[in-house]
Amino acid sequence: xxxxxxxxxxxxxxxxxxxxxxxxxxxxxxxxxxxxxxxxxxxxxxxxxxxxxxxxxxxxxxxxxxxxxxxxxxxxxxxxxxxxxxxxxxxxxxxxxxxxxxxxxxxxxxxxxxxxxxxxxxxxxxxxxxxxxxxxxxxxxxxxxxxxxxxxxxxxxxxxxxxxxxxxxxxxxxxxxxxxxxxxxxxxxxxxxxxxxxxxxxxxxxxxxxxxxxxxxxxxxxxxxxxxxxxxxxxxxxxxxxxxxxxxxxxxxxxxxxxxxxxxxxxxxxxxxxxxxxxxxxxxxxxxxxxxxxxxxxxxxxxxxxxxxxxxxxxxxxxxxxxxxxxxxxxxxxxxxxx
Amino acid sequence: xxxxxxxxxxxxxxxxxxxxxxxxxxxxxxxxxxxxxxxxxxxxxxxxxxxxxxxxxxxxxxxxxxxxxxxxxxxxxxxxxxxxxxxxxxxxxxxxxxxxxxxxxxxxxxxxxxxxxxxxxxxxxxxxxxxxxxxxxxxxxxxxxxxxxxxxxxxxxxxxxxxxxxxxxxxxxxxxxxxxxxxxxxxxxxxxxxxxxxxxxxxxxxxxxxxxxxxxxxxxxxxxxxxxxxxxxxxxxxxxxxxxxxxxxxxxxxxxxxxxxxxxxxxxxxxxxxxxxxxxxxxxxxxxxxxxxxxxxxxxxxxxxxxxxxxxxxxxxxxxxxxxxxxxxxxxxxxxxxxxxxxxxxxxxxxxxxxxxxxxxxxxxxxxxxxxxxxxxxxxxxxxxxxxxxxxxxxxxxxxxxxxxxxxxxxxxxxxxxxxxxxxxxxxxxxxxxxxxxxxxxxxxxxxxxxxxxxxxxxxxxxxxxxxxxxxxxxxxxxxxxxxxxxxxxxxxxxxxxxxxxxxxxxxxxxxxxxxxxxxxxxxxxxxxxxxxxxxxxxxxxxxxxxxxxxxxxxxxxxxxxxxxxxxxxxxxxxxxxxxxxxxxxxxxxxxxxxxxxxxxxxxxxxxxxxxxxxxxxxxxxxxxxxxxxxxxxxxxxxxxxxxxxxxxx
Numbered sequence: 001x002x003x004x005x006x007x008x009x010x011x012x013x014x015x016x017x018x019x020x021x022x023x024x025x026x027x028x029x030x031x032x033x034x035x036x037x038x039x040x041x042x043x044x045x046x047x048x049x050x051x052x053x054x055x056x057x058x059x060x061x062x063x064x065x066x067x068x069x070x071x072x073x074x075x076x077x078x079x080x081x082x083x084x085x086x087x088x089x090x091x092x093x094x095x096x097x098x099x100x101x102x103x104x105x106x107x108x109x110x111x112x113x114x115x116x117x118x119x120x121x122x123x124x125x126x127x128x129x130x131x132x133x134x135x136x137x138x139x140x141x142x143x144x145x146x147x148x149x150x151x152x153x154x155x156x157x158x159x160x161x162x163x164x165x166x167x168x169x170x171x172x173x174x175x176x177x178x179x180x181x182x183x184x185x186x187x188x189x190x191x192x193x194x195x196x197x198x199x200x201x202x203x204x205x206x207x208x209x210x211x212x213x214x215x216x217x218x219x220x221x222x223x224x225x226x227x228x229x230x231x232x233x234x235x236x237x238x239x240x241x242x243x244x245x246x247x248x249x250x251x252x253x254x255x256x257x258x259x260x261x262x263x264x265x266x267x268x269x270x271x272x273x274x275x276x277x278x279x280x281x282x283x284x285x286x287x288x289x290x291x292x293x294x295x296x297x298x299x300x301x302x303x304x305x306x307x308x309x310x311x312x313x314x315x316x317x318x319x320x321x322x323x324x325x326x327x328x329x330x331x332x333x334x335x336x337x338x339x
Numbered sequence: 340x341x342x343x344x345x346x347x348x349x350x351x352x353x354x355x356x357x358x359x360x361x362x363x364x365x366x367x368x369x370x371x372x373x374x375x376x377x378x379x380x381x382x383x384x385x386x387x388x389x390x391x392x393x394x395x396x397x398x399x400x401x402x403x404x405x406x407x408x409x410x411x412x413x414x415x416x417x418x419x420x421x422x423x424x425x426x427x428x429x430x431x432x433x434x435x436x437x438x439x440x441x442x443x444x445x446x447x448x449x450x451x452x453x454x455x456x457x458x459x460x461x462x463x464x465x466x467x468x469x470x471x472x473x474x475x476x477x478x479x480x481x482x483x484x485x486x487x488x489x490x491x492x493x494x495x496x497x498x499x500x501x502x503x504x505x506x507x508x509x510x511x512x513x514x515x516x517x518x519x520x521x522x523x524x525x526x527x528x529x530x531x532x533x534x535x536x537x538x539x540x541x542x543x544x545x546x547x548x549x550x551x552x553x554x555x556x557x558x559x560x561x562x563x564x565x566x567x568x569x570x571x572x573x574x575x576x577x578x579x580x581x582x583x584x585x586x587x588x589x590x591x592x593x594x595x596x597x598x599x600x601x602x603x604x605x606x607x608x609x610x611x612x613x614x615x616x617x618x619x620x621x622x623x624x625x626x627x628x629x630x631x632x633x634x635x636x637x638x639x640x641x642x643x644x645x646x647x648x649x650x651x652x653x654x655x656x657x658x659x660x661x662x663x664x665x666x667x668x669x670x671x672x673x674x675x676x677x678x679x680x681x682x683x684x685x686x687x688x689x690x691x692x693x694x695x696x697x698x699x700x701x702x703x704x705x706x707x708x709x710x711x712x713x714x715x716x717x718x719x720x721x722x723x724x725x726x727x728x729x730x731x732x733x734x735x736x737x738x739x740x741x742x743x744x745x746x747x748x749x750x751x752x753x754x755x756x757x758x759x760x761x762x763x764x765x766x767x768x769x770x771x772x773x774x775x776x777x778x779x780x781x782x783x784x785x786x787x788x789x790x791x792x793x794x795x796x797x798x799x800x801x802x803x804x805x806x807x808x809x810x811x812x813x814x815x816x817x818x819x820x821x822x823x824x825x826x827x828x829x830x831x832x833x834x835x836x837x838x839x840x841x842x843x844x845x846x847x848x849x850x851x852x853x854x855x856x857x858x859x860x861x862x863x864x865x866x867x868x869x870x871x872x873x874x875x876x877x878x879x880x881x882x883x884x885x886x887x888x889x890x891x892x893x894x895x896x897x898x899x900x901x902x903x904x905x906x907x908x909x910x911x912x913x914x915x916x917x918x919x920x921x922x923x924x925x926x927x928x929x930x931x932x933x934x935x936x937x938x939x940x941x942x943x944x945x946x947x948x949x950x951x952x953x954x955x956x957x958x959x960x961x962x963x964x965x966x967x968x969x970x971x972x973x974x975x976x977x978x979x980x981x982x983x984x985x986x987x988x989x
Contacts, residue, residue, distance in 0.1 A: 011814070015814075015817065015818050015821065018818060019818065019821070019822070023830075026830065026831065026834055027834075029834050029837075029838075030834055030837055031837055151399070154968060154971050154972055154975060155964075155968055157971070158913060158917075158964065158967040158968040158970075158971045159964050159967070159968075160917045160920055160921055160924075160937075160963070160967075161921070162920075162921065162924050162940060162944075163940070163960045163963065163964060166940070166943055166944070166949060166956055166960065167960070169946070169949055170949045170950070170953070173946065174946055174949055174950045181945075181946040181949075182945075182946075275823070276823035276824060276825045276826050277825060279825055279826060279829070279925070280825070280921060280924075280925065283925065283944070284944050294826060294829075295829075295925065298829055298830070298833045298927070299926070306830060306833070309826070310826060310827070310830055313823035313826045313827070314821070314822065314823065316823070317821045317822070317823050318821050320821075321817065321820075321821050
């Protein structure tokens with residue numbers, strides 16, 4: 001097991017470097033030159049300065065001199081600047097946001113909290129509904145109710161998030177007026193008490209959470225159902241039934257445990273997937289999360305925020321893959337033996 | 340001889356191989372059989388027949404298939420019947436709900452037309468018995484103004500003249516009152532709200548006083564501007580100075596506002612026809628250096644010198660062009676012609692034209708003998724007047740109404756309405772759904788083809804050869820699958836946007852990106868299936884016969900995987916359409932004005948649009964949903980019927 005973990009971790013680190021290199025190179029295709037801009041504004045302010053000299057200065061300062069590879073390593077934080085300091089991703093320096101005029105990390109802290117909060121909440125809601133529903137459909141396979149759920153789930157996963165969101169906004173916010181259309185807080189709520197602020201936030205998050213849960217129903221229910229059907233058709237289930245084990249025990253103890261493996265993958269994958277998917281929800285509902293920050297950065301050419309968030313998305317995804325591998329290795333001995 | 344045979348065999352290789360795969364998958368091998376064997380086998384149906392029969396037994400799947408084929412035809416044949424002008428916008432037709440009565444003259448007006456007048460999406464008419472009629476899009480959904488909400492003074496039998504502007508209506512009653520209703524934010528009628536605004540107020544004598552209702556020569560409205568001409572040549576003009584650049588001088592200088600015979604409004608300028616037959620555009624619209632076109636004299640270099648000794652009978656103005664009818668029956672057109680307003684029909688050269696009217700982008704002229712000619716933009720069929728005879732024409736924005744000498748309607752041609760409404764730039768949503776569907780489906784299809792090709796190659800090689808090839812390819816697959824899809828695609832799109840490439844190239848790159856990011860799942864599935872197939876006896880047999888490895892991988896094993904590929908192509912097609920729509924919805928896919936089902940919904944993320952302009956998001960959303968749901972149902976059913984496991988259990 002130890003060897004397996006080491007192997008996987010090393011591979012993930014390798015992939016991280018490959019992907020970060022790839023993304024950095026794509027980012028480098030953008031026509032931006034921070035050093036030239038800084039030098040230009042300086043020379044415009046003070047005509048006596050020599051442009052080329054200032055350009056050199058800023059290039060060294062920003063670490064944009066040297067070859068592309070050197071710059072990449074500097075950005076990662078494993079190659080020194082001209083004065084020998086290491087200041088990159090690994091040192092926790094993600095750059096400076098041009099829009100907010102603050103370090104990127106500071107820009108991201110608050111939205112990150114919101115996004116994680118929303119995502120955990122949505123995951124719990126989604127799992128709480130889809131797992132029982134999936135099991136039910138698998139057990140009652142072919143029944144009328146199962147067919148109805150199947151058709152419903154096809155519709156559910158055929159519709160893109162934004163259409164569901166628009167329809168829900170129209171229905172619940174515009175026609176019925178139950179929820180606010182967008183935003184995260186009521187204006188002027190800063191003076192309220194903490195608990196009131198919390199409930200205000202929950203009131204604003206209700207509709208996004210409903211939409212996120214609804215969007216997950218289709219795909220996840222089908223997945224759970226398929227895993228459960230697979231598990232129910234195993235020989236051990238037949239044996240258990242033949243022994244006269246109660247049906248409840250067969251389903252929840254024997255079959256469910258066997259179905260758990262793919263479902264764990266699903267849960268982890270889904271939880272990480274909604275980080276990327278939150279771009280959509282946060283934009284539609286105007287929530288202050290990283291998806292919104294990412295979208296605004298793309299529209300406002302805030303390049304270092306884009307790069308930092310892109311790396312975050314990649315890291316999250318790689319971390320998720322590692323987690324899935326490790327959990328698999330842990331519960332399924334075949335995998336670590338084979339490798 | 341033998342060599343030649345070989346080369347032809349090679350040429351057909353690819354196609355015959357593909358054909359063989361399908362045949363073997365669905366119909367079994369092609370061994371010669373004796374009659375007895377045939378009879379014995381006939382009772383067993385081949386997999387393809389079984390699968391097809393099973394597919395068509397499911398009603399839902401058949402319905403989905405029919406719907407999908409219908410949509411395919413709709414979006415791929417539709418564009419040939421409904422052409423689209425990509426850069427067309429028309430603010431006057433913006434945000435209109437589904438409507439179909441824009442050229443329908445009300446019954447009561449049909450036989451006793453006194454006047455018909457329209458500037459934007461609604462048209463007003465006055466009958467001989469002084470009754471006011473209104474048709475078209477009578478409610479502005481953005482401002483909430485309802486034009487059919489008449490003031491009290493507008494009663495049947497009480498209106499002598501009326502005119503419609505872009506967002507207001509002015510009418511003169513039998514009592515001589517001048518009454519306005521509709522929007523009033525820009526001094527369309529009544530007193531100014533703020534005296535400092537750049538507006539020209541309606542004259543005091545019209546607001547409080549009355550005029551002689553029997554001597555109104557002309558009442559006309561334009562974009563937030565109104566002109567009223569009396570029989571004695573006195574002209575009143577008021578409205579928004581910014582939207583009508585000639586307004587200040589025309590309203591205030593006696594040189595212009597007396598002895599007027601007729602006024603015509605374009606989008607920004609007004610021209611006056613004086614009683615002496617001269618035409619003036621004031622200081623803002625000079626005829627010097629204007630290049631004009633006459634139907635008798637051809638191109639005219641300088642309109643001013645041309646007009647010097649000539650007299651004008653009638654004038655009309657579209658949004659950007661002006662037309663004069665000379666007293667010799669010829670016509671002159673000048674202005675910024677975008678839609679063929681300058682192409683006066685040649686047949687008019689032999690006729691004496693007596694009158695001309697203009698819509699938003701078209702002119703209609705009537706000759707002395709009663710022939711009607713129309714030219715300009717024909718997007719609603721407003722120029723289809725060939726062979727009609729009448730004595731008078733009236734125009735709406737995109738309509739032409741022909742009226743005979745007894746004031747009866749002969750025919751109304753032109754635009755009857757938008758079946759699915761218009762978007763915020765006045766573009767027809769139905770047209771955009773057709774063209775957008777073509778784009779969305781094309782992008783989905785190309786992306787699926789790209790991803791399937793990659794997946795088949797990677798999956799087959801990896802599964803069959805195993806070892807380091809498998810190791811390498813699977814690691815590459817892992818790298819690609821760990822890319823977060825939506826953010827990464829958005830970033831790529833952002834980078835492409837900064838590059839100096841054409842829109843079509845950009846769309847093509849987006850197709851490739853979608854394909855490159857979505858092949859990993861299928862590749863893994865193919866690999867797993869190939870791994871299972873590779874251990875079977877027929878592969879061992881092939882190996883022992885000395886068949887080459889490549890051949891075994893692609894010719895013996897791949898056909899067994901084709902059912903998986905088929906199912907996944909279907910499901911991925913829907914998936915790619917959805918991702919393209921999501922990207923376009925966020926503004927990182929295909930850009931406006933090129934429509935796709937995704938970017939048509941782009942404007943629909945605020946409550947105003949969601950609430951008031953439901954047709955702008957509902958119809959594209961329905962189109963996209965129906966397409967993806969049908970594709971997914973078909974894919975699902977295919978999986979069920981092609982999967983031997985599920986059919987065994989039944």
